[in-house]
Amino acid sequence: MDRISTTETFAGISYPGHLHTKESLQLAQDFQFQDMDILIATFPKSGTTWMQEILTLIYNKGDSVVAETLPNWLRTPWLEHTYFRDLVQENGGLRIITTHLPYDILAPALKNSKAKVIYMVRNPKDVAVSYYHFHKFAKFLPEPGNFGKFLDRFLNGTVHYGSWFQHVKGWLRHQENASFFLITYEDMHRELRCSIERLCGFLNHSLSSEELDRVEEHCSFGNMSQNRMVNCTLISPEILDHSKGKFMRKGKVGDWKQHFTVAQNNLFERIYQEEMSHCKHCFLMTLD
Template identity: 65%
Template structure:
C-alpha cells in the first residue's frame, strides 16, 4: 500500500495542476511557501490536525538533516530491517504534514505515525497541545544551512531563482526566504521545551557521534534495540550509503520539479562547508546578526 501511495504521489507531483503551481507562492502569516507543495487548504489542514499520542513528529528548518532523521527513524521502527528504507520513498514513510500531496497518507497512517514538518511552532501549537505526540527537532549551523539552501534553490524549480549566493544570504538573514526566518523557527520551537514532549539534537552531534545519537533517540522514543541492531542502523544511515539510495536522495522526483542536472539533493552532508562560500565580510555580518537575534536564549550549539 505504501509503495502504491508513493508512486501515485510521485505522479501527482508532475501532473498539470501541480505544474501550473510551480510559480505560485502561498503565504502563511507573512511567510512565503512554495505553492507547488502547499495550498491554503493544506496549510489549514496542518494547523487543525489531530495528533495521536504515539505520533512522532520530525521538525526542521529546511536543509537541517530532515532526510537523515526520516531514514534513522524508519530503521529504528523497523528494528533495523532495511526493506522499508530501500523500497519506499522517504516521503511515504514520513510524509509532510503541510504539503497537499500527503493529506490522506498522514491522516490514515497507522501506528506510530512518522510525520514531517517545516512549520514554525506557532502554527502547530494548538494541535500539538491536544496530544502527547513526541517531537524531534533537528537544528544545524545556520551558515551551513544557508549554503545548502542556496544550492537547493538552484535545482528546485518550485523555488525562486536565488541569484548570487550573496543575494540569497541577505534574504536568509532578514527572513524573507521561502519558509521564513531560521532564527524565528529555532527560537520558537526551543521556547516550548517545557510545553511539548520534545527532543533536541543538532546535525553536528549526529555527524560526530551517529551511533550515540541513535541510542539517545531510542531512549527518547522508549524503543530499546539490541546493540547489533543499532550497529546496522548506524551503517545504513551514513551519508555515503544514503546518497546512493534512490528512496532517500529524491532522484525519483522528475527533472521538471528538481533539475538533477543542476545539482544533487544530497550534495555533501559536511559540517563547515560554509567556509568555502562565505567571504570574511559575509561571515562577520552573519555573526553580528546571529548575536543580536539569539541574545538571551539558552541554546547551546556544538559548532
C-alpha cells in the first residue's frame, strides 16, 4: 500500500508502482516461457478479463466452478506484477499468463519458446473512454482530470502503460507467426460463439456443442459483471474506490460516441491515420 501513489518507469514506459517494481518488470523481461504456456497480451481496457474468463472456461470444458470460486488474477496471473513469482507453476503443465507489456520487452523470451500468444485488441476510442473511467476510481492511477485532458495524454502516449498505437503496432508486426492469434473485442461482441470456436482451434482444444454453450453463457457480460471473481469487488476500497465506478462498466462497442466532441473525434481521426496508415488491420469503431 505504501507504493500506491508511486510511478515506476521501465524501458521508457510508466507503470503504477502499486504492483510493479523495477525488479518485477525485469523478471518479466527475463521470464523463461515454456512451450505449453499461453500468453494473453493486451493494452489496458481491451477485454483482458473477458479473455481470461473464456480461457478458464475452455480448459474446464464449460464448467464454471473454478471461474466462480478462484479470482482471475490467481488463475491467469500477471507476468509483470510483484506477486507473479509466488503464483506461477514450474511443473511444465499448462499455464495461462497475462500481460500488458509491449512486444519489444518480451521479444527475446518469446523467440526462444513455442508459447502461444493471444493478442486481444479493442478499438482505441472505446479504450480511451474505458481507461478514463478506470482512472476515476483506481487509486493506483493518476487523477485523470477532465476527459479532454486525459484524451490528449492518451493520444500522445503519456498514460500509464504507454501508447496504444505503439503497443498494437508492436504486437501486430508478428501476427503472421503460427503461434500468434489475433482477436478483437468487436469480433467477440459480434460473434462470441464463433470467436470461442476459433480460439479452440488455435489451442487445439476441442469442445462439444454443449460445452461451447456453457462457455458462451458464462462469458456473457451480464454474467461476468455479477461474478465477484472477475468484477474486482473483492479488491479493497483502499485500492479501488467502488463508490466512484465499476470495473465492468458497460462492455459496449461505440460508447465513445457519448463522450467525444466533434473536435475531439476529428483530432483522434487525424492522429489515428498518421499512426496506423501502414497497419493491415482495420479496427471497427462501431458495430452500427
